[in-house]
Amino acid sequence: MIEEKDISLERAVLIGVITKDQNEEKSREYLDELEFLTYTAGGYAIKRFTQKMDMPNPKTFIGTGKMEDVRQFIEDNDISTAIFDDELSSAQERNISKILNVKVLDRTNLILDIFAQRAQTSYARTQVELAQCEYLLPRLRGMWTHLERQKGGIGMRGPGETEIETDRRIVRDKIALLKARIKTIDKQMAIQRGNRGKMVRVALVGYTNVGKSTLMNVVSKSDVFAENKLFATLDTTVRKVVIQNLPFLLSDTVGFIRKLPTQLVDSFKSTLDEVREADLLLHVVDISHPNFEEHIASVEKILGEIKSGDKPTIMVFNKIDAYTAEPLEEDDLETERTAKHYSLEEWKSTWMSKVGNNALFISALNKKNLEDFKKRVYDEVRDIHVTRFPYNEFLYPDYNYEDME
Known part of the structure; x- marks a missing residue:
């Protein structure tokens, strides 16, 4: 409470x-x-x-x-x-x-x-x-x-x-004006995205307040606003990240929520374009939340609505430091053991069986398992880049991840 x-x-x-x-x-x-x-x-x-x-x-x-x-x-x-x-x-x-x-x-x-x-x-x-x-x-x-x-x-x-003193006609006129303004800015943003060249684009997606901005700060060594409130991030932030000598673009997008208003999905279409145009999605999940699987389903539903559900995706289960299973006594024969009693290892086994090595378990706040995270993202970005530019593969030698902070 x-x-x-x-x-x-x-x-x-x-x-x-x-x-x-x-x-x-x-x-x-x-x-x-x-x-x-x-x-x-x-x-x-x-x-x-x-x-x-x-x-x-x-x-x-x-x-x-x-x-x-x-x-x-x-x-x-x-x-x-x-x-x-x-x-x-x-x-x-x-x-x-x-x-x-x-x-x-x-x-x-x-x-x-x-x-x-x-x-x-x-x-x-x-x-x-x-x-x-x-x-x-x-x-x-x-x-x-x-x-x-x-x-x-x-x-x-x-x-x-x-707008208290206005009538429907004035509001409709304002809606038309705002749509025209957004259309103009959309063109400018499309040009900006086009000017980023051929770099691989990676987008952080997920439910609101799962730690996307914290992870963005750790990976890109930037200072994106992060707070323990819903929708702390509203404007999409894009940062250039370089692992070894392999650069890529990482974007932090607005968080999703159950019962997300249709008006917001429609008006934030261009913000969501960062997701649509991404080559790789990092679906960040707060595994410490008791309803995280429902959050996953809500995010996947919205990704489907914006035609991004089939993009290559890595599931990043964050906040493992805050995860606690509900205890169940060994001699308790009446209570049925359910997912809320799973240990972290059991959740790892469950999701590894679902998505293989596309599941990672980290703590962005405590920087736990970030080396594995960076290696996995690097490998995926490198594969995308090599596929796009096959003659440049020799430019990206193996990276010593132990030297990373």
Whole structure:
């Protein structure tokens, strides 16, 4: 659980549902992630509410009785924000706002807000603004009175603050303007990628907060921003890396997440072009996370959506220093032994049997097993380079990895 240390954090309640497609355990996992998202955005989750339902209520997402419980808790505990774990329709958001009389956000809105905070370059800010406008457009009717009542804070950054008095026509015009601006920058970035010559391109991909930026810093000896928060990296960073006398380009890309808003995938198309154009993907996984296999599946799903699922990929299981298996007593005959009880060696055996030598186990923070990592990446990059330029193979003699830091 995240502790409330700063009185300036917005007090929020989290609301999710338990359905036939999302059982109680899954719902708890999603709410854990939603709590981390809330903390990253600048809020603190005071309480969680869940309800078992066949499907979310089309009018208020949860039932009237549970909604009254939420309303009463909000009133009694000075809560300013209610955050729902799934995307709300404009009608749901409007109805809920009338009942709770506080700021109402859904997971998509929350993620968009974090992106608005994290965007550093004008290009990233333009992409975020486009995604926010596209999210806002179908919700204009119900949002004006809501936003006039609740100014500032989580979910209110970016166009949410500047477009309150606009109508759909103005927002559509702005969307068209932003798309045109992005198209112009896209051409410039395509030229930049073309100017990088024939160097092999390697891209770090993975779920958010798995240590991609830390690994980037270690390998490239650069200073990419890294923080234990979701979406610490938003702008793609590209560095030239040289192992022995073999240069290649290494890019650190935005992290993925479950239920990633469609608007972000669309507006960040060019950021994801670094992945599309990569010769090799390093899929970084936080093996210390209890749901890392689901994270892998989520990343692979998005890679498939951007037509990059068939690229050569090395699975890099990071944070082995933080991995702990759930203990199981030898005389415990009732508890079934599952993957959560696996030792690190068992996970290595499992994934080695799946992908062979394309699985590596490291700690980027403690620089553990980095020699094996660098050797494996070097071998792969060298093979790609030799295939592309077969007459230059003699330029790349064997490298003494023991001399590496």
